[in-house]
Amino acid sequence: MRAASRSRIAIIGGGIAGVSTAYELSRNGHADFVLYEASARLGGIVETVHQDGFVIECGPDSWVTEKPWARDLALELGLEAEILASNDAIRRTYLLLNGELTPMPDSMRMMVPTDLEDIERSPLFSEAAKQAYRLEALRAAEFKASAAARPSLEDESVACFVERHFGSEVTEKVAGPLLSGVFGGDIRQLSASAVMAPFVKMEQEYGSLVVALQKQRSQKRQSSAVFTTLKSGLQTLVERMTAVIPPSNLRLSEPVSEMNWSRGEWEVATRSGLACFDRVVLATPVHISRRLVARWNSELGSLLDIEATSAVVVAFAFSPELASSVQTPKGFGFLVPQSQNELIGQEPELLAATFVDQKFSHRVPEGGMLIRAFYGGESAPKLLDEDDSSILKLSHRRLSHILGELPEPSIALVRRWPRSLPQYTIGHRRRVGRIEEISREIPGFYLVGNAFHGVGLPDLVRQGRALANSLLAS
Numbered sequence: 323m324r325a326a327s328r329s330r331i332a333i334i335g336g337g338i339a340g341v342s343t344a345y346e347l348s349r350n351g352h353a354d355f356v357l358y359e360a361s362a363r364l365g366g367i368v369e370t371v372h373q374d375g376f377v378i379e380c381g382p383d384s385w386v387t388e389k390p391w392a393r394d395l396a397l398e399l400g401l402e403a404e405i406l407a408s409n410d411a412i413r414r415t416y417l418l419l420n421g422e423l424t425p426m427p428d429s430m431r432m433m434v435p436t437d438l439e440d441i442e443r444s445p446l447f448s449e450a451a452k453q454a455y456r457l458e459a460l461r462a463a464e465f466k467a468s469a470a471a472r473p474s475l476e477d478e479s480v481a482c483f484v485e486r487h488f489g490s491e492v493t494e495k496v497a498g499p500l501l502s503g504v505f506g507g508d509i510r511q512l513s514a515s516a517v518m519a520p521f522v523k524m525e526q527e528y529g530s531l532v533v534a535l536q537k538q539r540s541q542k543r544q545s546s547a548v549f550t551t552l553k554s555g556l557q558t559l560v561e562r563m564t565a566v567i568p569p570s571n572l573r574l575s576e577p578v579s580e581m582n583w584s585r586g587e588w589e590v591a592t593r594s595g596l597a598c599f600d601r602v603v604l605a606t607p608v609h610i611s612r613r614l615v616a617r618w619n620s621e622l623g624s625l626l627d628i629e630a631t632s633a634v635v636v637a638f639a640f641s642p643e644l645a646s647s648v649q650t651p652k653g654f655g656f657l658v659p660q661s662q663n664e665l666i667g668q669e670p671e672l673l674a675a676t677f678v679d680q681k682f683s684h685r686v687p688e689g690g691m692l693i694r695a696f697y698g699g700e701s702a703p704k705l706l707d708e709d710d711s712s713i714l715k716l717s718h719r720r721l722s723h724i725l726g727e728l729p730e731p732s733i734a735l736v737r738r739w740p741r742s743l744p745q746y747t748i749g750h751r752r753r754v755g756r757i758e759e760i761s762r763e764i765p766g767f768y769l770v771g772n773a774f775h776g777v778g779l780p781d782l783v784r785q786g787r788a789l790a791n792s793l794l795a796s
């Protein structure tokens with residue numbers, strides 16, 4: 323069967339990367355494309371639920387302010403009045419240590435302090451860890467020399483990198499949980515050059531990370547909030563982009579089962595048959611991309627064998643009447659070091675939780691409270707097949723144990739995001755380099771998504787739009 327009409331570009335996958343690509347094509351007047359999405363909605367893991375005055379994010383709750391591309395997009399879409407900074411005046415992140423929420427020192431950027439005095443006062447660290455922080459600045463020349471001696475593509479794990487600078491206690495207590503709060507994975511496997519490139523660069527330039535941050539701080543005295551979101555939720559960003567895409571270009575609930583290069587064009591198979599295209603943009607989760615590619619390019623298929631962890635997000639909303647009996651400490655939330663998991667035994671252990679009503683304004687009715695809890699890493703797979711009520715029960719019990727007895731929430735919801743967060747393991751950048759080399763040799767074939775150059779919203783918006791522009795240019 324051959325489709326009668328012929329369209330130029332197929333975009334497979336309607337998550338944030340695919341939608342950004344389609345949006346950018348449409349915005350530039352290029353309507354000759356089709357966007358295929360397996361599920362019934364666009365946006366992938368970006369989903370906002372509005373109920374009883376609560377704005378509940380089911381996936382990401384914000385983007386990292388430092389990365390400008392999501393904000394630029396929001397401005398372009400006329401969403402300026404919607405842009406909302408996190409409440410950084412009360413920004414504080416806790417670590418769960420021996421059952422207690424212990425605050426991280428306020429001046430930390432990831433595991434690096436901008437103010438060493440803060441470390442001295444912190445109950446978080448032993449005397450040995452404090453000493454390691456003090457010494458790091460004095461070892462600048464040593465770090466710089468070893469960075470210079472390393473071949474540029476040589477990689478090491480995040481754990482090795484942090485341990486060289488600050489020792490094992492800081493690595494386990496702080497770097498582990500913080501990176502789990504971004505990459506959901508094991509810092510002994512994660513690649514330093516891929517997931518903490520700015521710090522690797524600081525080492526090359528200054529040797530000491532403490533010195534580097536102090537220099538940067540004195541150079542740019544900007545104090546913008548760490549996180550940014552939209553008042554009505556991140557789904558608005560997807561909806562506004564979608565509004566620019568002609569509805570006739572969208573194929574929802576239409577998973578692509580196969581794609582093949584045949585007689586000078588791409589054949590894309592779905593339940594409604596075959597359609598032909600000059601070019602195909604594969605914007606699917608990496609395990610899907612791998613499956614679609616492996617049949618006709620086994621080398622690329624193997625390179626796309628990138629593991630991705632699953633996440634389970636649980637939200638508990640408490641109406642103002644209920645919230646008066648809930649106590650959360652001042653701050654954005656807490657992270658649970660992996661080492662704490664072993665204490666719990668069989669029960670899937672939390673990765674983190676956010677106190678949403680404190681992190682952002684406009685999320686709850688006056689006096690209400692909203693807590694989001696995350697399972698990931700080793701724990702999420704155990705929960706993917708459990709029903710909502712047992713996940714809710716388990717989470718309620720665990721949060722009550724940490725925060726004090728919680729009342730039954732007014733709203734409770736669960737979202738499962740299987741294999742949603744690719745792991746950038748040691749050698750990631752070299753692997754991606756090879757993937758791109760091979761892809762360039764395949765006519766009209768393009769890969770985009772969170773498995774390659776960044777996992778957050780801004781990076782995906784940037785890459786989707788850049789890809790669209792290079793398609794338009796060629």
Ligand SMILES: Cc1c2[nH]c(c1CCC(=O)O)Cc1[nH]c(c(CCC(=O)O)c1C)Cc1[nH]c(c(CCC(=O)O)c1C)Cc1[nH]c(c(C)c1CCC(=O)O)C2
Nearest residue numbers: 386432503504506633654655673674675676696698743778
């Ligand atoms: C558990 C988890 C979270 N967030 C995430 C996970 C991983 C698990 C998964 O999704 O599968 C994922 C995440 N977190 C962050 C990103 C964006 C990364 C990027 O754009 O580069 C991504 C993709 C920013 C962040 N997320 C976090 C940081 C560290 C911020 C800091 O330095 O304090 C960053 C940059 C910390 C974080 N992250 C989380 C909490 C509860 C906290 C601490 C409290 C809070 O702010 O809510 C939740």
